[in-house]
Amino acid sequence: MMEDYPKALQDLAQSLQALPGIGQRTAERLAMALLDWDETHLHELSDRLRTLKSRVTQCTVCGNLAEGAECRICRNPARDHKIICVVESARQIPVIEKCRRFAGLYHVLGGRVSPLDGVEFHDLNVETLFERIGEHGVTELIIATSPDVEGEATATYLGDETRRRFDIQINRISLGIPVGSDLTFADSATMAIAIDSRRPLV
Ligand SMILES: [Zn+2]
Known part of the structure; x- marks a missing residue:
């Protein structure tokens, strides 16, 4: 004892x-x-x-974990700066990175739309996303929120609000991610299929 x-x-x-x-x-x-x-x-x-706590900061561009002002991914000129993959939390970025199917940039929403918890769309980190799309000639948005009720609601809001402002491709990760699951725990094979088979958000 x-x-x-x-x-x-x-x-x-x-x-x-x-x-x-x-x-x-x-x-x-x-x-x-x-x-x-x-x-x-x-x-x-x-x-x-x-x-x-003082060494690990938040990337001022995308919201990923960083050391310094910008994360490794945003600083990397070899990444495709025209494609942004939107995730709920920075914890999901390593999961997508591990599957090696995505070479664009990320954007962390910092949550998802959840009326029960009082989280509305505009409480999320979306204004900076729209600024990034407007200023940097982004051509494709991949929405990688979790395939559960709140994740789908967030994807729908984000798709609609983006479409109102910009004429770009808006895709949703697809097959392979079981409905209702948390992306943070997806394995790389599953995530690879989800990215490869992304389809236009309707
Ligand atoms: Zn970043």
Whole structure:
């Protein structure tokens, strides 16, 4: 039992237990493992924790996670700057990157339309998206919101609002993503099919 451990270990285990997938027993085991680390490694870990929030920023262009003003993808001149793939959260970008089917840029909405939670379309990060489309000659928008009720509603709003403003291709990722699933957990093969078989949003 954890109360048999010194308070410092109990406190550490309690912090670790706040992480996803870490139960009490695992937290205790991790805390004990850290006790065996030498001082150098412990300092390195504590430095990384301490500076995490200040080092990881949000890309000022697309909203992806970044170090500095712009993320690696926006800074990369080899990417196709005419295609923007719209996602709900920055966590979904690595999933799409892993499938290696998309070489354009991204835009993070920072949520989805959800009347129950009081989130409306204009609460999302959409004004900057429209600015990007208008200023940079974007020709295609791929809407990669999740295929559940709120994700579909968000896609419909976004499609309509974009169409009112611009004459560009608006596509929705397609087959392969099971209805009702969260894109963050899609595997690369599934995501590759979804990107390849994208179709015009109606
Ligand atoms: Zn970016």
